[in-house]
Amino acid sequence: MTPSTGSGAGPAAGPAADAAGGALAPPVIEANALTKVYPGGVTALGGLTVNFAPGVTGLIGANGAGKSTLIKILLGLVEPTNGTARVLGHDSVTGGEQIRQVVGYMPEHDCLPPDVSATEFVTHMGRMSGLPATAARERAAEALRHVGLHEERYRQIGTYSTGMKQRVKLAQALAGDPRLLLLDEPTNGLDPAGRNAMLELIERIGVEFGISIVVASHLLGEIERICDRLVAIEGGRLLRADTIDSFTRSSQTLLIEVEEGLAALHDELVRRGLRPTTYQRSLLVPIGGVATYDTVRDTVADLGLPLSRMEQRRHQVEELFRDPGRTSPDAPGAGFGEQEAADVR
Amino acid sequence: MSASTSASAAAAGSVIHDLGYRRYDGPRLGRAQIIRALAWHSFRGAFGLGRGAKAKIVPLVALVALCLPAVVNAFAMSKGNPRLVDYDTYTPALRDLVMTVFVAVQAPELVSRDLRSRVLPLYFARPIKTIDYPLAKYLAFTGACLVMMEVPLLLLYAGSIANVHGGSAVWAQTRALIPGLLVGLMWAVVLAAISLFLASLTGRRAFATGAVAIVLLLTFTLAEILLQVEGQQNQGPQVAVVKGGPPGGPVHVQPILYVPSLADKVSGLFSPFTLFDGVRMWLGGTDPADGVSSPGGFGVVYALVLVAILALCLYGLAARYRKERLS
Numbered sequence: 223m224t225p226s227t228g229s230g231a232g233p234a235a236g237p238a239a240d241a242a243g244g245a246l247a248p249p250v251i252e253a254n255a256l257t258k259v260y261p262g263g264v265t266a267l268g269g270l271t272v273n274f275a276p277g278v279t280g281l282i283g284a285n286g287a288g289k290s291t292l293i294k295i296l297l298g299l300v301e302p303t304n305g306t307a308r309v310l311g312h313d314s315v316t317g318g319e320q321i322r323q324v325v326g327y328m329p330e331h332d333c334l335p336p337d338v339s340a341t342e343f344v345t346h347m348g349r350m351s352g353l354p355a356t357a358a359r360e361r362a363a364e365a366l367r368h369v370g371l372h373e374e375r376y377r378q379i380g381t382y383s384t385g386m387k388q389r390v391k392l393a394q395a396l397a398g399d400p401r402l403l404l405l406d407e408p409t410n411g412l413d414p415a416g417r418n419a420m421l422e423l424i425e426r427i428g429v430e431f432g433i434s435i436v437v438a439s440h441l442l443g444e445i446e447r448i449c450d451r452l453v454a455i456e457g458g459r460l461l462r463a464d465t466i467d468s469f470t471r472s473s474q475t476l477l478i479e480v481e482e483g484l485a486a487l488h489d490e491l492v493r494r495g496l497r498p499t500t501y502q503r504s505l506l507v508p509i510g511g512v513a514t515y516d517t518v519r520d521t522v523a524d525l526g527l528p529l530s531r532m533e534q535r536r537h538q539v540e541e542l543f544r545d546p547g548r549t550s551p552d553a554p555g556a557g558f559g560e561q562e563a564a565d566v567r
Numbered sequence: 568m569s570a571s572t573s574a575s576a577a578a579a580g581s582v583i584h585d586l587g588y589r590r591y592d593g594p595r596l597g598r599a600q601i602i603r604a605l606a607w608h609s610f611r612g613a614f615g616l617g618r619g620a621k622a623k624i625v626p627l628v629a630l631v632a633l634c635l636p637a638v639v640n641a642f643a644m645s646k647g648n649p650r651l652v653d654y655d656t657y658t659p660a661l662r663d664l665v666m667t668v669f670v671a672v673q674a675p676e677l678v679s680r681d682l683r684s685r686v687l688p689l690y691f692a693r694p695i696k697t698i699d700y701p702l703a704k705y706l707a708f709t710g711a712c713l714v715m716m717e718v719p720l721l722l723l724y725a726g727s728i729a730n731v732h733g734g735s736a737v738w739a740q741t742r743a744l745i746p747g748l749l750v751g752l753m754w755a756v757v758l759a760a761i762s763l764f765l766a767s768l769t770g771r772r773a774f775a776t777g778a779v780a781i782v783l784l785l786t787f788t789l790a791e792i793l794l795q796v797e798g799q800q801n802q803g804p805q806v807a808v809v810k811g812g813p814p815g816g817p818v819h820v821q822p823i824l825y826v827p828s829l830a831d832k833v834s835g836l837f838s839p840f841t842l843f844d845g846v847r848m849w850l851g852g853t854d855p856a857d858g859v860s861s862p863g864g865f866g867v868v869y870a871l872v873l874v875a876i877l878a879l880c881l882y883g884l885a886a887r888y889r890k891e892r893l894s
Contacts, residue, residue: 297692299892319598319694327692335684337619349604350693352595361591368588394689399591431588 248311249273250402250434251296255305258291258458266291267458269305274436278428280449280466281438288458289438290330293404297327310401323352326395330406330438333391336380340366340390343379344397351398358397365393368431369423385416392423396433403427403435409444421448443535478518479504479531490521506535601695602703609707613673614714622676626711629669633662633719641726650727650740654720654747655852656844662716663840666758667783669715670708674762675775677704682770687891697892701767701884708759716751720744750847757839757873760880767887786838793834794841794859835859836872845869 251274258267267288283289294300296309298318307314309321335343344365348358366375369389374382379390388408395403408424409417425448428435439445446452446466454461478498480487488505491498494517498505507518522529596604608617615622636658640651652658681687690700724744728737765782766775835841844859849866862869 299691299697319696322692323595323694325692327689329688329692331685333685333689335680335686342617346608347689347693349596349608350601350690350695352597352601352694353591354594354596355604357591357593364589398693427588433588 247276250276250310251436252308253292253296253305254307256292256295256302256307257304258288258295258300259303265458267295267302270455270458270460271305272453272455272460272463274434274453275451276434277450278425278435278437278448280442280445280452281436281455282440282442282445282452283438283455283461284440287440287455289455290406291458292455293327293406293436293438296404297322297325323398324401326398326400326403326433328391328395328403328405328408330410332387334379334387337378339377340371340375340379340382340386340393343390344394347394348397353398361397361399362393365396366390368396368427369393370419384411385413385419388412388416388420389423392420392427396427400433403433404438405435406438407440408437409439409441417444421445424448474509475535476507476509476514476518477501477504477531477533477535478507478522478529480522481528481530483525483527486525487521487527490525491518494521504531509534598695598699601693602699602706605690605700605703606707606710609677609704610710612676613708613711615676625672626669629665630715630718632665633657633715634722636661637719637722637726640723641729644727644730650723652723653853654723654743655750655847656855657719657723657747659844659855663787666712666715666754667780667787670712670758670762671776671780671783673711674708674759674766674779675772677708678763678767679770679772679775682767682891683772685770687888691892697888698885701763701888705759705763705881705884708763709755712755712759713751716754717748720747720751746850746852750843750852753846753873754843757843757877760877760884761839764880764884764887767884783839787840790834790836790838790841790859793837794831796834829865831860832862832865832868835862836869839873839876842869842873842876846873 251272253270253272256267256270257265259265270288270292281289281292291300295302295307295314298309298314298321301315310324312318312320314321338346341362344362345358348362348365349355351358353361363375366372366389369392371386371389371393374386379387382390388411392405392408395405405424409420412420421444424435424437427433428448437445437449442452442454449466451463451465453463478487484500484503484505488498488500491505491507496507496510496514496517498507500506507514509515518532522532611617612622614626615624636652643651681690687700691697721744724740727740731737731740761782762779765778768778769775832845835845841859845862845866846869848854848859848861849863849869854861
């Protein structure tokens with residue numbers, strides 16, 4: 223396993239045009255040919271080279287893509303087999319403690335004791351982050367206020383709903399005043415309303431609090447709303463790293479379901495210049511703009527078909543990157559993972 | 568959505584409005600200070616402090632039980648009796664039992680809870696090393712066991728010097744106290760290591776308590792049984808030992824004097840409690856009638872076994888958390 227399998231150019235070769243304005247700021251995370259092979263031969267990361275700019279970055283990958291391993295390496299808890307990672311300027315192997323001083327971490331799984339109050343717990347975790355007792359108490363109260371836990375904070379965590387527990391997990395990561403937050407699947411187990419609330423909260427922390435955030439998720443459709451950039455990994459390798467705009471521009475599709483006349487609709491849509499594909503008992507149409515909706519609506523109306531469903535599809539990352547239709551000429555970033563992809567900035 | 572709406576509604580209704588995010592630019596504690604904070608937090612936890620009333624029952628009852636002999640002694644001495652309780656043995660049976668209960672119930676409180684609630688990744692993500700977590704827990708629990716061991720002794724001492732007169736008498740009490748305190752230290756250092764290691768093997772509190780209690784009681788019982796078997800064999804044939812002489816010749820009857828055999832001494836190696844006793848006597852402590860008999864020169868083996876147990880448990884504890892971090 224040579225470390226040079228990383229895709230492409232280093233930071234210097236990154237695109238000059240940086241829409242998000244992070245061009246001058248140094249990256250918060252630099253991974254260089256990062257490789258992790260676990261004992262037993264399982265390759266969790268295979269030469270990952272990618273930079274994370276300040277701001278909110280989505281780390282997208284299916285389960286087992288290497289997200290959690292990457293996070294553990296970034297926290298200095300797991301040593302890479304090969305390659306290096308720098309977080310806020312500290313080397314992950316030699317500067318683990320400095321990294322953990324300035325990085326807040328929210329694990330994917332449940333990690334809260336049920337029999338203490340949120341205030342006590344977050345205060346204690348603040349102390350563990352190196353805050354003196356008084357400061358830890360103050361910051362715990364503030365962090366819990368920021369995540370929207372008010373009077374409930376004196377209740378035992380065991381009595382909380384899943385959404386409230388997720389907020390406590392976020393609050394404990396915030397308590398130590400981090401410069402970077404690593405959030406692993408923060409919307410896990412939440413209902414749609416809870417997901418929205420959590421995403422809004424994360425967006426607010428990123429935008430208003432000025433804390434850089436890496437949100438690991440396997441649901442692209444969910445976090446694309448709040449991210450400036452996306453880094454997609456699969457099988458421990460970089461699939462693509464880009465700003466959110468160039469990511470989603472070519473990725474949105476419309477799902478249309480009609481009770482009957484699917485073939486007729488397909489042909490008519492092709493005739494009107496769209497590129498529908500059949501997907502189970504429905505059609506998928508790449509969205510080129512607002513006009514696409516109109517065209518589909520008009521077509522269905524003109525054919526007089528009973529329309530039962532029409533919705534913008536939420537992509538799971540696998541299909542986004544596997545869909546062969548994406549590598550068409552109108553998708554400029556189609557050769558992902560090759561050239562500028564290595565640099566999210 | 569709904570949660571944040573209600574949150575902002577609550578904020579609007581109250582006088583204090585959202586102040587926005589404030590950075591922290593005050594001092595940061597170093598690694599040693601974080602360890603100290605965790606150790607203090609855990610030490611308090613070992614006595615149920617900062618927890619509910621239920622968590623305080625066992626440590627409180629245990630401490631009171633251990634202190635009772637000292638109180639009774641003070642009362643007896645005030646009536647003119649000499650000191651009833653030795654500093655180095657204190658009441659052995661009571662101490663074995665109460666300390667077993669204390670470490671079996673409270674060691675899981677320190678380590679199993681965190682395993683159960685899977686909070687460890689949060690500790691590992693703090694600016695400390697992985698080893699620091701078990702280190703802080705060990706320091707805390709050694710301190711807690713030390714309190715359990717030494718507070719009764721100090722009470723005993725206080726009760727004694729209150730009832731003796733003259734500087735030399737006080738000095739005699741003090742000189743007797745010091746070995747007692749050292750014995751307490753030995754107990755605390757070893758018992759904390761054994762119980763924390765065993766408790767750290769499982770997040771299920773009941774199992775952890777069971778494991779600690781069973782290991783301590785089982786080994787103690789085993790050692791006691793072996794001691795009795797050996798003792799009976801020693802005293803067994805009351806007819807005494809026939810020595811030398813041809814059949815029919817004069818028979819020398821040895822007086823039955825209890826001399827511990829090698830097997831007898833080996834029996835004492837099986838339990839921490841008998842090891843404590845053996846080492847204590849090896850170092851010159853009093854030899855009570857029951858329990859382990861003085862190991863004499865064999866005491867060095869007792870000490871080595873005790874140190875080996877301590878080292879193994881501490882290594883096991885450290886390895887346990889290294890594995891936990893990587894999982």
